[in-house]
Amino acid sequence: DMVKVLTVATDENHGLERFLYSAKVYGIEVEILGKGKEWTGGNMNYAGGGQKVNILKDKLKEMMKSENSQEQIIIFTDSYDVMFLASLEEIVKKFKTFKDTRVLFSAEQFCWPDSKLAALYPKTEVANPYLNSGAFIGYLSEIFEIVNHKPIKDKEDDQLYYTKIYLNKELRSSLKISLDHDASIFQNLNGALSDVQLRTNTTEEWPYIENIVTNQKPLIVHANGPSKLTLNHFGNYLAKSWSNNEGCTLCLEKRINLKEEELPSVMMAVFIEQATPFLEEFLQQLKDIDYPKSKIHLLLRNNVEYHEVEVDEFYQTYSKQYASSKRIKPSDFITEAEARTIVMERCINSVCDYIFNIDSLSRVKKATLRYLLSSGYDVIAPMLVRPGQAWSNFWGAINSAGFYARSSDYMDIVYYGIKGIWNVPFITNCYLMKMSVFRSKRAEAVTYAKENIDADMAFCSSLRDLGIFMHVSNEYDFGHLVNPENFDVTRTHPDMYQVLDNKIEWEQRYLGEDYKINFEEGRKHLMPCPDVYWFPLMSKRFCLEWIEIMEAYGQWSDGSNNDKRLEGGYEAVPTRDIHMNQVGLERQWLHILKEYVRPLQEMVFTGYYHNPPVSIMNFVVRYRPDEQPSLRPHHDSSTYTINLALNTPHIDFEGGGCRFIRYNCSVRDTKMGWLLMHPGRLTHYHEGLLVTKGTRYIMISFVDP
Ligand SMILES: O=C(O)CCC(=O)C(=O)O
Ligand SMILES: [Fe+2]
Numbered sequence: 001d002m003v004k005v006l007t008v009a010t011d012e013n014h015g016l017e018r019f020l021y022s023a024k025v026y027g028i029e030v031e032i033l034g035k036g037k038e039w040t041g042g043n044m045n046y047a048g049g050g051q052k053v054n055i056l057k058d059k060l061k062e063m064m065k066s067e068n069s070q071e072q073i074i075i076f077t078d079s080y081d082v083m084f085l086a087s088l089e090e091i092v093k094k095f096k097t098f099k100d101t102r103v104l105f106s107a108e109q110f111c112w113p114d115s116k117l118a119a120l121y122p123k124t125e126v127a128n129p130y131l132n133s134g135a136f137i138g139y140l141s142e143i144f145e146i147v148n149h150k151p152i153k154d155k156e157d158d159q160l161y162y163t164k165i166y167l168n169k170e171l172r173s174s175l176k177i178s179l180d181h182d183a184s185i186f187q188n189l190n191g192a193l194s195d196v197q198l199r200t201n202t203t204e205e206w207p208y209i210e211n212i213v214t215n216q217k218p219l220i221v222h223a224n225g226p227s228k229l230t231l232n233h234f235g236n237y238l239a240k241s242w243s244n245n246e247g248c249t250l251c252l253e254k255r256i257n258l259k260e261e262e263l264p265s266v267m268m269a270v271f272i273e274q275a276t277p278f279l280e281e282f283l284q285q286l287k288d289i290d291y292p293k294s295k296i297h298l299l300l301r302n303n304v305e306y307h308e309v310e311v312d313e314f315y316q317t318y319s320k321q322y323a324s325s326k327r328i329k330p331s332d333f334i335t336e337a338e339a340r341t342i343v344m345e346r347c348i349n350s351v352c353d354y355i356f357n358i359d360s361l362s363r364v365k366k367a368t369l370r371y372l373l374s375s376g377y378d379v380i381a382p383m384l385v386r387p388g389q390a391w392s393n394f395w396g397a398i399n400s401a402g403f404y405a406r407s408s409d410y411m412d413i414v415y416y417g418i419k420g421i422w423n424v425p426f427i428t429n430c431y432l433m434k435m436s437v438f439r440s441k442r443a444e445a446v447t448y449a450k451e452n453i454d455a456d457m458a459f460c461s462s463l464r465d466l467g468i469f470m471h472v473s474n475e476y477d478f479g480h481l482v483n484p485e486n487f488d489v490t491r492t493h494p495d496m497y498q499v500l501d502n503k504i505e506w507e508q509r510y511l512g513e514d515y516k517i518n519f520e521e522g523r524k525h526l527m528p529c530p531d532v533y534w535f536p537l538m539s540k541r542f543c544l545e546w547i548e549i550m551e552a553y554g555q556w557s558d559g560s561n562n563d564k565r566l567e568g569g570y571e572a573v574p575t576r577d578i579h580m581n582q583v584g585l586e587r588q589w590l591h592i593l594k595e596y597v598r599p600l601q602e603m604v605f606t607g608y609y610h611n612p613p614v615s616i617m618n619f620v621v622r623y624r625p626d627e628q629p630s631l632r633p634h635h636d637s638s639t640y641t642i643n644l645a646l647n648t649p650h651i652d653f654e655g656g657g658c659r660f661i662r663y664n665c666s667v668r669d670t671k672m673g674w675l676l677m678h679p680g681r682l683t684h685y686h687e688g689l690l691v692t693k694g695t696r697y698i699m700i701s702f703v704d705p
Helices: 014-025 050-066 088-096 115-120 140-147 158-167 169-174 225-235 249-254 279-288 305-321 336-348 368-375 410-414 455-466 494-498 503-510 515-519 540-553 586-604
Strands: 003-008 030-033 073-077 082-084 103-108 130-139 177-180 186-188 196-199 208-211 220-222 266-272 296-302 324-328 354-359 362-364 379-382 421-424 430-434 470-473 479-481 526-529 532-536 577-579 615-623 631-634 640-645 653-655 658-660 665-667 674-679 686-688 691-694 696-703
Touching: 003 050, 003 088, 014 030, 014 082, 030 050, 050 140, 050 158, 073 088, 073 140, 082 225, 088 130, 103 140, 103 186, 115 158, 130 140, 130 158, 130 177, 130 186, 130 220, 158 169, 158 177, 225 421, 249 421, 266 279, 266 336, 279 305, 279 362, 279 503, 296 305, 296 336, 305 324, 324 336, 336 354, 336 455, 354 362, 354 368, 368 379, 368 430, 368 470, 455 470, 494 503, 494 540, 503 540, 515 532, 515 586, 526 665, 532 586, 532 665, 540 615, 540 696, 586 615, 586 640, 586 674, 586 696
Parallel strands: 003 030, 003 073, 103 177, 186 220, 266 296, 266 354, 296 324, 379 470
Antiparallel strands: 073 130, 082 220, 103 130, 196 208, 354 430, 362 479, 379 430, 421 470, 526 532, 532 674, 577 615, 615 696, 631 686, 640 674, 640 696, 653 691, 658 665, 658 686
């Protein structure tokens, strides 16, 4: 058969790219009409206007000269919101099954743009009663007559034009015009979302859509009206973009090789918009990103006064290494939207090829930027998830109010059940933008500033409106998001309080480097005195900050027997100490006992399980020659006691240590960050040895009293 596939696309955009890719996949050659022409067919980018009819008319006139118009088949479709799902052969074969039909229009559930015309339709008791002009197939001779039936202005509605011809009974029968009511070729998505099922994970290699009302597998899909985002979602799978066996085939197709000699120049836009746990590690990560700094333009925006000292130090130390640098400080009183606009303008008006946006909640591995650049996608985020939660930096779907909605594949993507690069309606925190996309005239409408919505929501909403596709990749594990929800900067060393909320960073900074050797197979645990075990637990940094938290609080007990903090108000063997609940660390410390101390106990006092460990007395003791220098012999009211050294003998103090009287055995050379663990109340009668110089700090818990 002689088949010509035509579309009108005045503008090049991601929708057109997707359309052409789907055509290529099925070996379909498309002729694009109106390329580069100014669009005068109405102000919506998608809704076709009469201009489409007029451009088509010119083309068909030309074809009439050379082609056999009785035999020549024309397929005309929109392009920004259309995908081919089958080869021409299949499409034409299906077309020929329509009896008494020379032209077949796609059909939909809404009579649009003039609903009053619904009454004139011959057949309405069908799945899709009404004509949609986004796609049709037929013979040149009849289509030529249709487009030449009457003049149409560029701004007039093409669907109304074709509808009136169809509703004209004489024309309908003389030109043999039918509608594809069952979506056996054309599936219009608007209003049909519950009829149409996306089938992935079938035994077939390629996902497809199925109309479960008409039992058809449509061959061309058209996201008419407000159903664009549904096609963005389907498009992740259709037209062999996804293989049930191989995963993301489109990702491979798009990948590009970065040439070391001609790496693109990137504006790295760093945003600190809110008080952020472990900001120090965030800043470190920035300078460790694997990319030549001579190719990076740094823009560092901090809007949090609390972080300014740290940010300033980073900027003073590293900014000179970058190709250029600029900063925006809290004292500049610039909103986030303004700051992001400054970034865009700086990049647009310079030689920069990409913007790499990264905000302070993002923790990315150092290869991430290179990966994003080589993905071949114009706007792409690395997927970042809050560990242990479904919270991420993208939305799989969006509801009609423009807020988060969960797509059917969201959880699979977040948990890496499926891996690929996904066209999604919202990304945030960290993403790469290719500037050529944003230098176009059309992209002037991209904005970060919309009333009453966040900058990232405004941005993504403007990209959706413009048909600029956003993607998120979960091809690899790129990192994660920190959780700022319970971050309280009024605390001394607030990061210390984050052991529950930001475990990864907390462990990295505060858990001893050698903690893990406790669990090495065949490890012989140190036992400096009988049944007194000795384990590395915390980092030096933990110990220093832990002491600083106590000293900043400063309200040490007076060492007398009267202690109002205790239920009975009386302490038989008092120390100068501060309890964890006084500094707001009780919950955190109990978590530490459960997560990091209990597993040690279970290794050495075999057969004793108590999870979670209970501990009412958790405190830091301070010994000083001129204050309380020692502690008299006693038992602890505990099943076992832990005694964590926070500083170092012979450096921070002289003397000190713990003596176990029954065994006449002392531990004097305690190690910063290491804990002693011993039975509490029968065998291990013990005393705190005299400190003769300096200050000794220990952290004590009476576990399972
Ligand atoms: O000073 C020491 O190491 C022992 C402290 C102690 O036994 C306690 O606080 O109960
Ligand atoms: Fe004790």
